[in-house]
Amino acid sequence: MNSRAEHWPFALRPLTPKLGAEISGIDLAHDLDAALFSSLYQAFLRYQVLVFPPLDLPPASQVAFARRFGEVQIHVMNQYHADGFPELYRLSNLDERGRPSGNHPDKGTLAWHTDGSWQRVTGQATIIYGEVMPASGGETHFCDMYGAYERLDASWKARIAGLRAVHSLDFSRNRRHGEDPLTEAQRLAKPPVDHPIVRTHPESRRRCLYLGDHAEYIQGMPYDEGRALIEELNALAVHADLAYEHRWKTRELIVWDNRCVLHRATAYDAAAQGRVIRRCTVLGEVPV
Numbered sequence: 242m243n244s245r246a247e248h249w250p251f252a253l254r255p256l257t258p259k260l261g262a263e264i265s266g267i268d269l270a271h272d273l274d275a276a277l278f279s280s281l282y283q284a285f286l287r288y289q290v291l292v293f294p295p296l297d298l299p300p301a302s303q304v305a306f307a308r309r310f311g312e313v314q315i316h317v318m319n320q321y322h323a324d325g326f327p328e329l330y331r332l333s334n335l336d337e338r339g340r341p342s343g344n345h346p347d348k349g350t351l352a353w354h355t356d357g358s359w360q361r362v363t364g365q366a367t368i369i370y371g372e373v374m375p376a377s378g379g380e381t382h383f384c385d386m387y388g389a390y391e392r393l394d395a396s397w398k399a400r401i402a403g404l405r406a407v408h409s410l411d412f413s414r415n416r417r418h419g420e421d422p423l424t425e426a427q428r429l430a431k432p433p434v435d436h437p438i439v440r441t442h443p444e445s446r447r448r449c450l451y452l453g454d455h456a457e458y459i460q461g462m463p464y465d466e467g468r469a470l471i472e473e474l475n476a477l478a479v480h481a482d483l484a485y486e487h488r489w490k491t492r493e494l495i496v497w498d499n500r501c502v503l504h505r506a507t508a509y510d511a512a513a514q515g516r517v518i519r520r521c522t523v524l525g526e527v528p529v
Contacts, residue, residue: 249280249284250276250277250280251264251265251266251267251277251280251281252264252265252266253284255288256288256290256292256485257484257485258482259385259388259482259483259485260288260289260290260383260385260483260485260502261288261289261290261291261292261383261485261487262284262287262288262290262291262292263291263292263293263294264281264284264291264292264293265293265294267281267293268296269293269296269298269302269306269494270296270297270298270299270302271302272305273306273309278309282310285366285496285498286444286445286498289383289385289497289498289501289502290383290485290487290495290496290497290498290502291495291496291497292487292493292494292495293493293494293495293496294490294493295490295491295492295493296492296494297492298370298492298494300323300324300325300326300329300519301326303329303368303370303494303519303521304326304328304329304521306368307328307366307368307521307523310365310366310368310523311365311366311523311524311525312523312524313328313521313522313523313524314328314357314364314521314522314523314524315327315328316330316522317410317427317430317431318330318414318422318423318427319427320422321346323519324519328521329519329520329521330519330520330521330522331372331517331518331519331520332346332347332350332516332517332518332519332520333346333372333373333515333516333517333518334346334511334515334516334517335373335515335517339515340515341510341511341512341513341514341515342511342512343511343512344511345508345511347414347422348418348420349413349414349417349418349420349454350505350506351505351506351507351508352413352417352418352453352454352505353384353453353454353475353478353479353503353504353505354413354453354454354455354503354504354505355451355453355455355499355500355502355503355504356499356504356522357499357522357524357525358408358436358451358453358455358456358499359408359409359410359413359431359433359434359455360410360431360434361434361527362524362525362526362527363436363499363500363524363525363526363527363528364499364500364522364523364524364525365498365499365500365523365524365525365526366496366497366498366499366522366523366525367496367497367499367504367520367521367522367523368494368495368496368520368521368522368523369381369494369495369496369518369519369520370492370493370494370518370519370520371489371490371491371492371493371494371517371518372491372492372517372518372519373491373515373516373517374489374490374491374516375509375510375514375515375516376514377509377510377514378507378508378509378510378514379489379506379507379508379509379514379516380486380487380488380489380506380507381486381487381489381495381504381505381506381507382484382485382486382487382504382505382506382507383484383485383486383487383497383502383503383504384478384479384480384483384484384485384502384503384504385483385484385501385502386449386450386451386478386501386502386503387442387445387447387448387449387501388480388483389449389450389477389478389479389480389483389503390439390448390449390450392477392480392483393450393477397477398439401438401439401470401474402439403437404437404438404439404459404460404462405435405436405437405438405459405460406435406436406437406438406451406452406456406457406458406459406460406467406471407433407434407435407456407457407458407459407460408433408434408435408436408455408456408457409433409434409455409457410423410428410431410455411423411428411431411433412433412455412457413454413455413457415428417454433457435460436451436528437451437528437529438450438451438452438459438474439451440500440528440529441529442500442501443500443525443526443529445501447501449500449501450474450478451500451528452471452474452475452478452503453475453503454475456471456475457471458471459471478503479503499522499525500525500528
């Protein structure tokens with residue numbers, strides 16, 4: 242993959258043969274002109290995951306950058322809202338004195354998932370800034386769902402064609418991981434929704450798997466049978482040669498396409514090391 246031949250108006254280095262690129266030479270803290278953002282967006286569509294080197298990015302600048310992609314989600318779990326911006330969502334294991342508390346802020350992030358699949362209009366881009374990062378662990382892994390679908394044999398593709406999974410925030414955040422971050426009002430505000438297991442990306446027009454940890458069961462299928470199918474497909478979707486494993490540096494920014502990428506965080510010692518990220522998720526469309 243010869244990025245120089247493509248004449249990007251910034252430095253671009255592919256991170257793996259399948260997905261991911263490091264972008265440098267852009268000041269994200271200041272407004273990007275239309276032509277530069279258009280090129281950046283084309284890189285986003287092509288490489289699916291974009292990594293930017295450490296930079297000082299104030300909360301307001303992160304929100305402004307996210308708004309260039311589209312409408313930014315106001316997450317129903319408002320206890321995580323940050324810095325006076327409802328669009329920002331902070332996950333932190335630090336206590337009020339800035340020391341590691343020993344409590345992981347969201348264990349659901351340790352499972353492969355795609356942001357916002359638990360609502361009708363799902364996530365397009367996620368934009369995460371690493372405020373504090375542990376010396377070990379706390380990585381973010383990504384996997385290409387275009388490739389995951391293409392790897393399925395004809396019998397699998399025929400088996401899942403037309404199937405719809407029901408995605409539920411209550412399942413993935415309250416019931417599945419034995420925690421209870423959602424209030425009753427929040428749970429009622431975001432009822433389960435169904436999406437196709439195989440979706441067509443609205444811009445690339447490529448087909449990809451669309452499941453992850455928010456998917457609870459399959460419409461029209463006995464619950465346990467549907468759970469087993471989801472678990473099997475989620476396992477089949479992850480291939481080492483379709484993945485990028487990112488070891489964070491403090492103050493890096495990562496942008497990825499939720500429509501065709503699964504991601505997860507890895508564990509770290511929450512009692513000894515701090516990890517603080519702030520996130521914007523841009524709304525996309527209803528999957529088809």
